[in-house]
Amino acid sequence: MMERKIALLTGASKGIGYATAEMMAKKGYELIINSRNTADAAKKLREYGAVVEGVDGSLGDAATIKALIAKVEEKGQIDALLLNHGGPPVKPFMEVSNAEWETYTSIMLHGPLRLLRELTPIMQKQQKCRVVAIGSFTVKSPRAGIVLSNSLRAALVNALKTAAMELGSDGILINTVAPGYIATQRILDFNQRYADQENISKEEVDQRTIQEIPLKKFGEPEDVAALITFLLSEENQYITGQNIHVDGGLITAN
Ligand SMILES: NC(=O)c1ccc[n+]([C@@H]2O[C@H](COP(=O)([O-])OP(=O)(O)OC[C@H]3O[C@@H](n4cnc5c(N)ncnc54)[C@H](OP(=O)(O)O)[C@@H]3O)[C@@H](O)[C@H]2O)c1
Structure with missing residues (x-):
């Protein structure tokens, strides 16, 4: 009989996180999925035969974290943890309010770290778990106009690097995956905003973006999900504490 995972x-429920859920389900993992509204994604995953439970709520809310911990305790184990959420608003430094700093710090930094911290005793008891957070290529190469993303993700990468160093002896492997475009x-949404600002078409912005990428195309959610799924599975035996790019060669600095 296959070991329960x-x-x-x-x-x-969408994008890279959803693509990862499908791949993990295909690998035989039982899923607990979270987003503010998981109903459609859970239904779609069940149609593929996956065992799924949805927990609705923002990662920035303490009640969501509590509900997720309770769900893991009910299952009695956790073998893989993906820390993900939507991107923050595209806003320049001078336009981000104090309230927005607090909201997005809760969602992008405190929420993921709290969830990991509170699940760590269970992972330590098992002496194994794989953890991945989704970040962004902008951690290594910050872009103007997205200060929330540039800064909060950089803090998360370094917090997780620290956790990876401290928890490796408990069999807990922690990495960040950085998508490009x-x-x-x-x-x-991103390119539409630039198009509106510059009064050009979204297609022109898309083409300009594609020219920046050595592989000359946008990535697909599955391109990122494939690496995340590998890092979250037991096939990953020796990669931890890394921030790995899936960006079509966009970032040239190491
Ligand atoms: N796509 C890119 O080119 C790119 C590039 C660099 C970095 N990234 C980053 O990579 C991450 C995933 O990107 P994506 O393109 O897959 O995003 P996406 O398609 O917008 O999906 C985001 C997912 O997060 C959920 N979500 C949103 N706010 C949440 C919250 N407060 N708490 C819990 N879940 C929440 C959404 O579902 P609900 O609406 O149901 O909550 C959705 O399932 C994002 O942080 C994004 O900024 C993406």
Whole structure:
């Protein structure tokens, strides 16, 4: 009989998170998925035969974290944890309010770290777990106009690097995956905003973006999900504490 394996995936109803949920289900993991509204994704995953439970709520809310911990305790184990959420608003430094700093710090930094911290005793008891957070190529190469993303993700990468160093002896492997330009709603919204600002078409902005990428195309959610799924599975035996790019060669600095 196949060993029972449980994966908890936040931000898993769309885009890269959803693609990862499908791949983990195909690998035989039982899923706990989270986002603010998981109903459609859970239904679709069940149609593929996956065992799925949805927990609705923002990763920035303490009540969501509590509900996720309770769900893992009910299952009695956790083998894989994906820390993900939607991207923050595209806003320049001078336009981000104090309230927005607090909201997005809760969602992008405190929420993921709290969830990991509170699940760690269970992972330590098992002496194994794989953890991945989704970040962004902008951690290594910050872009103007997205200060929330540039800064909060950089803090998360370094916090997780620290956790990876401290928890490796408990069999807990922790990595961050940094997408480049991936064809999801996020990139559509992003490029539409630049098009509106510059009074040009979204297609022109898309073409300009594609010219920046050595592989000359946007990535697909599955391109990123494939690496995340590998890192979250037991096939990953020796990679931890890394921030790995899936960006079509976009970032040239190491
Ligand atoms: N696509 C790219 O090119 C790109 C590039 C660099 C970095 N990234 C980053 O990679 C991550 C995933 O990107 P994506 O393109 O897959 O995004 P996406 O298609 O917008 O999906 C985001 C997922 O997160 C969920 N979510 C949103 N806010 C949440 C919250 N507060 N708490 C829990 N879940 C939440 C969404 O579902 P609900 O609406 O149901 O909550 C959805 O399932 C994002 O952080 C994004 O900024 C993406």
